Amino acid sequence: MSKNILIIAEQRCDRVQNVTFELIGIAKELAKVNGAEVEVLLMGHNIAGQVSDVVGYGADRVILVDDPCLASYLTEPYAQAATEVIRERTPGVVLVGASSIGRDLAPRVAARLNTGLTADCTKLAMNEDGTLEMTRPAFGGNLFATIVCPDHRPQMSTVRPGVMKKCDFDASRSAEVVHKEIAFAPQKIRLVEEVKVCSVVDSIEDAKILVACGRGVGNPTSIEQAKNLANELGGTYCSSRALVDACVIESCRQVGQTGKTVRPECYVAFGISGAVQHLAGMEDSDYIIAVNKDENASIFNVSDLGIVSDANKVLPLLREEIEKLSRA
Amino acid sequence: MEIIVCLKQVPNTTEIKIDPVTNTLKRDGVESIINPDDKTGLEVALQLKEQFGARVTVLSMGPQQAEKALGEALAMGADHAILLTDRAFAGADTLATSKTIAAAIKGMPYDLIIAGRQAIDGDTAQVGPEIAEHLDLPQISYACEVGYNADTKVFTVKRQFEDGYQILEVEGPCLLTVLSTACKPRYMRVKGLVDLDNKEVQILRRSDLVIEDEVLGLKGSPTKVKQTFNKQYNTNKQKLVLDPAEAAKLIAATLKDKHLI
Numbered sequence: 001m002s003k004n005i006l007i008i009a010e011q012r013c014d015r016v017q018n019v020t021f022e023l024i025g026i027a028k029e030l031a032k033v034n035g036a037e038v039e040v041l042l043m044g045h046n047i048a049g050q051v052s053d054v055v056g057y058g059a060d061r062v063i064l065v066d067d068p069c070l071a072s073y074l075t076e077p078y079a080q081a082a083t084e085v086i087r088e089r090t091p092g093v094v095l096v097g098a099s100s101i102g103r104d105l106a107p108r109v110a111a112r113l114n115t116g117l118t119a120d121c122t123k124l125a126m127n128e129d130g131t132l133e134m135t136r137p138a139f140g141g142n143l144f145a146t147i148v149c150p151d152h153r154p155q156m157s158t159v160r161p162g163v164m165k166k167c168d169f170d171a172s173r174s175a176e177v178v179h180k181e182i183a184f185a186p187q188k189i190r191l192v193e194e195v196k197v198c199s200v201v202d203s204i205e206d207a208k209i210l211v212a213c214g215r216g217v218g219n220p221t222s223i224e225q226a227k228n229l230a231n232e233l234g235g236t237y238c239s240s241r242a243l244v245d246a247c248v249i250e251s252c253r254q255v256g257q258t259g260k261t262v263r264p265e266c267y268v269a270f271g272i273s274g275a276v277q278h279l280a281g282m283e284d285s286d287y288i289i290a291v292n293k294d295e296n297a298s299i300f301n302v303s304d305l306g307i308v309s310d311a312n313k314v315l316p317l318l319r320e321e322i323e324k325l326s327r328a
Numbered sequence: 329m330e331i332i333v334c335l336k337q338v339p340n341t342t343e344i345k346i347d348p349v350t351n352t353l354k355r356d357g358v359e360s361i362i363n364p365d366d367k368t369g370l371e372v373a374l375q376l377k378e379q380f381g382a383r384v385t386v387l388s389m390g391p392q393q394a395e396k397a398l399g400e401a402l403a404m405g406a407d408h409a410i411l412l413t414d415r416a417f418a419g420a421d422t423l424a425t426s427k428t429i430a431a432a433i434k435g436m437p438y439d440l441i442i443a444g445r446q447a448i449d450g451d452t453a454q455v456g457p458e459i460a461e462h463l464d465l466p467q468i469s470y471a472c473e474v475g476y477n478a479d480t481k482v483f484t485v486k487r488q489f490e491d492g493y494q495i496l497e498v499e500g501p502c503l504l505t506v507l508s509t510a511c512k513p514r515y516m517r518v519k520g521l522v523d524l525d526n527k528e529v530q531i532l533r534r535s536d537l538v539i540e541d542e543v544l545g546l547k548g549s550p551t552k553v554k555q556t557f558n559k560q561y562n563t564n565k566q567k568l569v570l571d572p573a574e575a576a577k578l579i580a581a582t583l584k585d586k587h588l589i
Contacts, residue, residue, distance in 0.1 A: 012491065072494070075457075075467055100489050104469045107422070107454035111461035116423060116550030119452035133554065139449055140341035145556045152550035188466040188502070192484070193495040209588055233588060252490070257451075266588055268579070276559070287586065289579060295569065301561035305582055306568065313572035314579070321580035326589045 001153055003034055003130045006063075006091035008082055008109075009042045009054060010101055012073070013196055016042070016050050018205065019097030021057040021166035023159055027095060028058050028167060030126040036092065039063060041085050043078055045071040055175045058167045062177045063089065069184040072191050073101050079108040081182045086113060088180075091154050092130050098158035110156045116149040117156040122163050122261075122280075132157070141257040141280040162205050162261035163284075202236050204253055209235025210264045212255060212282070215242040216271020216292055217311050223248060225315040226270055232322065238262070240278045256281035270311035274299030329382035329476075329500075331373045332433060333406070334443040334456065335366035337390055337397035341448045362397045365444025369506045371513040372474050373442050374405045380478050383407045385436070389417060389429055398529045403516035409529045416534040419546030422450075426458030427548065431539040432532055433463060439500035440483070445470060445507050453505070460503040468496055469505040 005027040009020040020040070027038045040059040042050060045068050054062055063085050069077045082105065086094060094109075096102040098120045110117035122144075123135035132155045135146045149155040204210060211230035213223055223243075230237040239249040241256060255262055257277035267285035272278060274290070274297055282288070283302045290303035291311045300306040307314075339358045362370075373384045386401040388394050389412040398409035412432055420428060433441065441463075443456035453469070460467035472493070473486035487494045488507060534544070542548055570578065583589045 012489075073489075075469075100470050103453045104457060104467075107452075107457035108461050108467065110454075111423060111426065111458040114423070114550075116421060117454055118551055119422075119450075119454055138451065138556075139339075139344055140451075141559075142341065142344050143556055143558060146554045147551050148554045149551050188498060189468065190497040191494060192497055194492065195494075196492040233583070266583070266586060279559075279561070289582065291575060291579070295567055298561070300565055300567050301563050303565065305578070306565060307575045307578065308567050308569040309572055309575040314575045317572055317576035318579055321576045322583065322589050325580050325584045 001090045001092065003036045003092040004039055004089065005031055005036050005093040005095065006039045006041060006086060006089055006154070007059075008094065008096045008102070008105065009040050010097050010099060011042065011044050011047060011050055012101070014047075014050075016053045017097065017099070018166070019099060019102075019159070019161040020054065022161065022164040023095045023097060024054065024058045025166040026124055026159070026164040030093070030124060030132070033126040034128055034130050036130075037061060039089060039091065041065070041082060043070050043081050051177055052171075055173050056169045056171050058170075058173070059175050061175055063180055064177055065180050065182055067182060067184065069187075072194055074187065074189055074191060075104055075108055076187060076189065077184050078105050079112065080185060081180075082109050083112045084182055085180055086154060093132050094154040094156045096156070096158045098160045102158050106156060106158050113154070115152040115154060115156055117158070118147040118149070119158050121157045121159045124157065124159070131155070137257065137280060141276040160261055162263065204236055204238045204255065204262055205260055207236045207262075208265045209233045210255075210262060210267050210285075211235060211237045212239060212267060212269045212272055213237065213243055213249065214240040214269065214272030214278075216273070217243075217315070218271075219312065222270075222312045222315050225319065229315065229319060229322075232319070235264070240272050240275070269299055269303070270315060272299050273297045274301065329376065329380060329439045330437045331376060331382050331384045331440045331442065332436065332438045333366070333370045333373045333384060333386045333401070334429060334441065334459070335370060335386055335388050335397060335401060336363045336444075336447045337361070337388065337394040338363045338447050338449045360393065360396065362400060363444055363447045365446060365506060365508045367444070367513040368508045368510050369442040369444045370401055370404060370406065371511050372506055373440075374514070375511065376440075376474070376476055377405070380476055385410060387429065387432065388412065389425060395529045399524060400516060402524055402527045402529075403520035404514055405517065405520055409527070410532055411529050412532050414534040416541070416544050419549065420544065421549035421551045422452055422454040422458055423550055424544060424548040426455045427462055427539065427543045428537065429455070430459050430462035431537045433459070434538070441465070441501070441503040443503065443505045445505045456503060456505040463503070465501055465503045466498050467503045467505070468498065471504045471506045472510050474504060474506070474510065
């Protein structure tokens with residue numbers, strides 16, 4: 001049994017996903033406590049070109065499984081490869097991104113290894129003896145629980161995308177690359193069609209400025225104004241669950257417990273009351289501006305600039321003010 | 329076709345509030361419901377039943393009061409209901425839960441097992457895939473459309489990702505976890521409620537399962553809860569009451585100050 005931390009990388013659309021770099025970032029922090037190494041398992045087909053990305057973000061060792069069986073994500077071949085690599089490397093900790101792929105793969109692997117798995121963690125802490133404290137929200141973000149896995153190894157956790165910080169990219173880093181061959185079992189599931197929307201433009205997780213709308217921004221005009229504002233500020237727009245449920249805003253723009261976690265430089269919330277589920281997804285933003293008619297709205301508990309006013313009336317005026325100042 | 333639907337009774341978490349004095353969850357008076365994703369799973373099963381003919385069994389693990397959720401499932405149109413309840417099962421994490429449920433399913437006939445993607449109290453999405461692993465079944469999670477060809481006995485499933493989807497084919501037996509967007513669950517039927525008199529929830533206890541004691545309940549759970557806590561927010565932050573013109577000026581000035589315009 002090693003004390004190392006193994007990260008199962010997620011690559012889609014020929015790119016290693018951000019959550020993998022975030023996992024390397026937190027793993028480097030955890031590894032400082034007990035002197036562990038950070039290993040990254042990269043699975044796919046024709047992915048050798050992606051090795052330098054995970055190395056540049058801090059991997060100490062890369063285990064590469066490159067096989068046509070892994071060209072598209074399918075549970076069984078990925079689970080088989082991950083399980084065999086984990087059995088061979090015997091890491092003390094295995095981290096997986098809590099994406100739809102990670103949340104499909106990790107429980108399958110954990111059950112096969114007969115170990116515990118803590119879902120959707122938002123905080124990880126390492127003890128000197130190598131035990132990991134995994135903190136996650138429950139009951140829709142109303143409660144947090146710190147979970148440990150004392151007697152089973154590896155300790156496994158899926159980690160929420162957007163929560164951990166990645167290291168700065170260092171192109172000069174180098175790391176050992178271990179090639180691993182897997183004899184894949186015949187597949188029971190056939191892939192008939194795969195449609196990928198690989199657009200990374202306009203992703204709310206990458207935006208520096210987010211203009212967020214909630215239930216209080218009820219009419220189409222105000223929403224249009226918020227979108228324009230986001231555009232003018234060089235950011236993009238997002239929303240709380242209410243407007244996604246009402247089919248006014250696309251679900252990929254939902255911030256919160258059941259949506260995405262964001263931490264932009266500036267988060268401007270219009271007409272958002274601030275349910276715990278929403279706050280969980282945006283409270284780590286660098287600067288939060290909130291406008292809401294209700295002075296008791298919970299959004300004000302996390303805002304740096306809280307303004308009690310009607311968002312629908314502020315929005316059109318704000319555009320004029322910004323024009324004035326940007327000309328000045 | 330034999331379909332087993334796994335469902336969980338959960339507190340309606342959208343109604344849960346924190347007691348500001350004791351700083352604990354206020355569970356009193358919070359309604360118990362069938363977990364929304366699981367209810368969609370039942371609807372998928374009932375639609376397959378209507379189109380192709382099937383016997384739908386709903387299965388839950390939990391305290392005795394979970395009988396109510398199973399009763400609602402029977403009233404929606406499920407044919408048979410099983411509740412796994414025993415003190416020996418209490419305190420189980422996802423691994424112990426999935427082993428217990430898999431042990432119960434092992435003795436039953438099935439072509440398809442459907443579970444909801446995740447429960448709204450724990451949000452783990454782990455028990456479904458873990459059941460599939462213990463039963464050595466192919467799994468398709470995040471299913472948003474489920475079709476079936478009665479001649480070839482092949483299920484065609486649309487699996488949703490963040491950035492796209494896959495169309496997958498699989499022969500039974502297999503396990504699907506479904507998204508609540510897959511379809512809208514029906515209401516309980518009057519006939520279903522009347523028929524309830526003839527339907528009973530079958531209770532399975534520890535002694536009905538072939539499984540080792542070591543893997544059950546709290547003892548069989550590799551993960552342990554070390555502590556629970558609520559997030560503390562500063563409820564005394566300063567707020568400015570401004571008319572819209574003043575508000576717009578202040579926001580614009582703040583953005584300028586931060587070099588964002």
